[in-house]
Amino acid sequence: MDNRAAANPVLAQSTLPHGLPDFASIDDDDFLPAFTAAMETHLAEVESIASDSRPATFANTVEALELSGRDLARASGIFFNLVGPDTNPKRNEISQQLSTMLTDHANTISMDQRLFARIASLHEHKAELDLTEAQDRLLTKRYRDAVRSGAGLAADDQEQMRQISSRLAYLTTTFSQKILDDTNASAVFVADVAELDGLSPGEIAAARRAAADAGHDSGHLIALELPTSQSVLTSLTDRDVRQRVFDASTARCTRGNEHDTRELVLEIVRLRARRARLLGYTDHAEYVIAEETAPNPAAVVELLTDLAASALRAGGRELTRLTRLADEEIGPADLTFWLERERRASAEIPLDDFADYCELDRVLTDGVFHAAGKLYGLRFVERSDLVGYHPDVRVWDVINEAGRSIGLFLGDYYARPSKRGGAWMNNIVDQSLALSAQPVVVNVLNLTKPDDGEPCLLTMDQLTTLFHEFGHALHGLLSAVDYPSQSGTSVPRDFVEFPSQVNEMWALHPDVLSQYARHHETGEPIPPALADAARAAATTESAHATIEYLAAALLDLAWHRITADDVVDDVERFERDALAAAGFTGDLIPPRYRSAYFNHIFGGGYSAGYYSYIWSEVLDAETEQWFLAEGGLLRANGRRFAEATLSRGDSVDPLVAHRELIGKTAEIGPLLTRRGLAAAPS
Known part of the structure; x- marks a missing residue:
């Protein structure tokens, strides 16, 4: 130097x-x-x-x-x-x-x-x-x-x-950059607080703060999340406001302003197709999947289309039920609202109070960290003397069973205009034995920051996301490889989600939930009936969620199976035709991300790889069964899982390591059962 x-x-x-x-x-x-x-x-x-x-x-x-x-x-x-x-x-x-x-x-x-x-x-x-x-x-x-x-x-x-x-x-x-700018610019202004009926006091306060920060003397601002589906749509009772939020979400980056991304999409796919041809591949999907665990694009498409057929049949049944419940025609902006009404109506006890037992700090300490301690022998000691890159960032020292510090974990949990949407894990320092380097990893979420003195209470989805991203963090923290490029999450893209999805299973596991689920005001433990109802709800995947994901995954592959000879000049028409060809007709359930704001594939590293989540979930569902069969939250199980997967990074073949862990090749059955797509017994 x-x-x-x-x-x-x-x-x-x-x-x-x-x-x-x-x-x-x-x-x-x-x-x-x-x-x-x-x-x-x-x-x-x-x-x-x-x-x-x-x-x-x-x-x-x-x-x-x-x-x-x-x-x-x-x-x-x-x-x-x-x-x-x-x-x-x-x-x-x-x-x-x-x-x-x-x-x-x-x-x-x-x-x-x-x-x-x-x-x-x-x-x-x-x-x-x-x-x-x-x-x-x-x-x-x-x-x-x-x-x-x-x-x-x-x-x-x-x-x-x-x-x-x-x-x-x-x-x-x-x-x-354009997605972040247009997502911020597309926030929905609501003048009358009565139109926010259904939102919690904390959500209403956050919307008021957002409006004030944007320069409004009064009113409320509903900030948009990255996916098409907006979580507030499950709660807002005003149908007109729901429609406004939905329209703002789906119109992002297609409004003809300086943030419009459609020309970028077309140029990106053309260039990727040209590059694939230069290298001897048919298309970009073939180029990408050649380095993944999936054998080829055709195998991925087959899995996705088979799942889509089952999901669409379940979606038809779901829509029939919801229409009957609503007693009116349901539009795209209404689906998740009525799904939530159906869930509440069918629950033996209401889940409205569940978040009261999921305060962020307690979930972190007595849930996320507790599970990591039981499985992997880790302790997390907060270091107030160490400073992150933003005042909201917290730093923990990660201590193993021998009392040795093995790395640092940073948590950055609250949304702000300068932060892109979504949730992710990142390495600041990669682990490497050859370099004597220990990992420094960060988890980033976009939770609504509460007012001073108020708790940050997690919804079921946010709880799952917290455990999911920490699964990625564990993959980085427990890495024990020689070379930095093989460290932690540096594995094939369609395997990288596997450890994080496995970690989701502990969010509502009885031995974990009983530790953190205390009422944020009274300290009382969660009632057993409410805990059981939460677990039952978590194991019931809506067809809507599966359909919107599969539509996005198939849309990704459609864009990246374009060859250098194909001419595509209209983003919306291509998207519409590609979805229809995959069986997704109509606009009732749009893809989880529309093309113009599909950052995973046009701004991130998931091009021709958004299928990875479901591909990894096949392994995850089998591994969950393995954990449960072996006794669950035991140190011996954590040790075996860490030795097979978390510590190995890309130093071994991940599929071979997984087969050795569970004693067989993963099959799709447990995944179909989990998502409610298994064929009914005859």
């Missing part, structure tokens, strides 16, 4: 535990110089590897390449963690610049013919190298990544690849 880089607080070695960045010392103006210096250092390291006169070995080529670029990894861990949960115009501008700079940097390395020749020679003779499984997988991935980046192409085609990848980086970054 030169003197210029050493003086930059982004690149300075942190003296805080586990390399937690000293966020307070970093200014936004530090980022571009830091990245520039880090890339120069990285290229110098790569030059040394590529020009090495010695014969290529795993150590002097693949391992050396893996362990290079530490300054760049540090800068990326800091900056890209900030852009999602706490962006600003300056950070957006930097992100836009970095999108192409980093892509060009990666292309320079992957297309270096000297480096590729060394990697290719090792790959060709890897059977003779006496590699461990982790080393074999690392070498194979390095080789395949280089090929898929265009290293094996002719010079003219390589130049096309450079241009395409650089342009795609710019477009996808722009897409994400």
Whole structure:
């Protein structure tokens, strides 16, 4: 590191535990110089590897390449963690610049013919190298990544690849920024508080604060969530307000303003199709799924269409019931409202009070952390002396059974205009035995922040999300691999959701619920009948939820099975035709994300991979049965699960590891039963 880089607080070695960045010392103006210096250092390291006169070995080529670029990894861990949960115009501008700079940097390395020749020679003779499984997988991935980046192409085609990848980086970054901007701009203003009937006092107070923050002297502002379905629609009794919120949600990024993303969508899919063809793939879906656990796009489509047929039949029955209950025609804005009315009517006892027993801090300490302690022997000690990147961020030291700190966990739970929608986990520091690096991971949610002194009470969905994202955190925290690129969640995209979905099972497990479910005012434990009713409701998946997810997953694949010869020039028409071809006719249940605000696939890393959630759920449903058969919340079970999955990252074949864990190949039956799609007994 030169003197210029050493003086930059982004690149300075942190003296805080586990390399937690000293966020307070970093200014936004530090980022571009830091990245520039880090890339120069990285290229110098790569030059040394590529020009090495010695014969290529795993150590002097693949391992050396893996362990290079530490300054760049540090800068990326800091900056890209900030852009999602706490962006600003300056950070957006930097992100836009970095999108192409980093892509060009990666292309320079992957297309270096000297480096590729060394990697290719090792790959060709890897059977003779006496590699461990982790080393074999690392070498194979390095080789395949280089090929898929265009290293094996002719010079003219390589130049096309450079241009395409650089342009795609710019477009996808722009897409994400436009979604955040238009989601904020599409918040629904309600002048009369009476029109918010059905919302809780906390939700009404949050809507008033949002209006005040937006400059309104009176009234309330309903902020939009990222998916099409808005949670407030289950509660709002005013049908006109429900329709306004629904219309605002579905119109995002298609309003012809500066945030419109439709042209971006069309250019992104065209460029992805061109890139796939250059690399010898039929389409982008084939290009993506070649690196996943699914065998090919056809197998994914078959699973999704089979599930869709069952879900649509269940949806027809569901609509009949709801129409009878409503005694009127039901529109898209009304479905979840009447689903909630049906759930309440059919429940033996009402679930209205369930959230009163799910206060965030208690759920975290006595629920999420309690389950992790029982299963994995972990303790979480809050560190008020350590500062996150925003005042709302909290930091915990993670202690194992031996009393040793194994990493840091950061929690960022409250929504704000600078935070993109949704919930996610991110690594700030990747675990690596080779680098003596321990993980620093963060969970990000978008809960409504309560007024000072008021509790943050979780709905059933929010409770599940909290446990889900912590499953990702555990995947990062319990990682025990040599190489950072194999750490934690660095697994195939259609496997990455598996550990997080497994962790959802503990949210309402009796041994966990009994620990945290205390009334936020009285401290009384949750009544057994209410706990049972909550579990019964959680195991009854609505057809609506399954249909909207499957529609989005099939829409994703439709966009990415476009070839370089296909001409698509109308986003809405393509979306409508693609959904109809998959059996989703009519507009009653739109996809979970419409194309114009489908950030997973046009702004994130799930292109041709949104199917991953249901693909992983096949493994999850089987694993839940395994846990229950083995006695549930036991340290021995947690140890086996951690050894098979959570600690291994991408150092082993994940499907082989899963088969060894449960003793068989996962089948779809438990998933069908869980989602209420299993065939009725004859």
